[in-house]
Amino acid sequence: RELGDASPENVARSIQPHLLRMAATRAKARAMRDAVGIDMVALEELGDxxxxxxxxxxxxxxxxxxxxxxxxxxxxxxxxxxxxxxxxxxxxxxxxxxxxxxxxxxxxxxxxxxxxxxxxxxxxx
Structure with missing residues (x-):
């Protein structure tokens, strides 16, 4: 099952029950990158x-x-x-x-x- 930007194959096991929220987060991050022209704009993309x-x-x-x-x-x-x-x-x-x-x-x-x-x-x- 895939929801836009997130699927069970490309998220951590702990995130799999929350695919819809992860897809929304990734979509927003992609939109921000496109809007401001900066490669990494979402905290989720920064890692630890x-x-x-x-x-x-x-x-x-x-x-x-x-x-x-x-x-x-x-x-x-x-x-x-x-x-x-x-x-x-x-x-x-x-x-x-x-x-x-x-x-x-x-x-x-x-x-x-x-x-x-x-x-x-x-x-x-």
Whole structure:
């Protein structure tokens, strides 16, 4: 018996009595992935992960934001510094939109530091 995104063959034995709910969860996760363009958006897809490392505004101010490790999404396990080198737009997005305050603070610190190094923008003529 298959219900959309879930069947007894592709769920754990303990989930089999709850196929309808699992199918709904997977369908919602697929819709979210399509809508926001992020590979992993549902907690159920993350598996067993440890919470993000402790991080506060003081640490960010000391210049360690590039060492902050992301624990979700397509860059899971990579530091903000690594991500900044390959996908600055993602770090900028995190600085404005991340739900986790620690992630948002670290990303903002990194983007603000880059803006400060760049100096004032030249006036448009």
């Amino acid at each position: 992960t440890q919470p993000a490392e402790d991080f506060d505004q003081g640490t960010a101010a000391e210049g360690h934001s590039e060492d902050f490790v992301i624990r979700f999404g397509k860059y899971s396990g990579r530091s903000l510094g690594d991500i900044w080198g390959t996908d600055r737009g993602y770090v900028e997005w995190l600085s404005a939109n991340a739900r986790d305050e620690a992630v948002r603070a670290a990303a903002k610190c990194l983007t603000d530091a880059d803006a400060a190094e760049a100096g004032p923008a030249a006036p448009a003529e």
